[in-house]
Amino acid sequence: MQDFQDYLDTCQTSLEKAKSLFASRPNPAKLAKTAASLYYCLNQITDGLEELERFTYSYDDTALHQGQELFRLAQEFICEAARGCTTKGSRIHR
DSSP, X not given: XXXXXXXXXXXXXXXXXXXXXXXTSOOOGGGHHHHHHHXXXXXXXXXXXXXXXXXXXXXXXXXXXXXXXXXXHHHHHHHXXXXXXXXXXXXXXX
């Protein structure tokens, strides 16, 4: 379990760097929708990592499934940001 916790710590450090870089530059008006999708993606990843960390304390399988769902939603936001699309069956709500 310690290896998994170390992995989560590494992921959290990388995520914080990405958030800092994203926040350090203004978003051009033409890319507002893309920037919003990236922002939502980062939030989903943050929540997903928190769920995985919760699993390390509780061993509750629900946290694993919730984390997986949050990462799936993050992937949809990445698709939306990269191509201006929503995946088939997308359930992205804002």
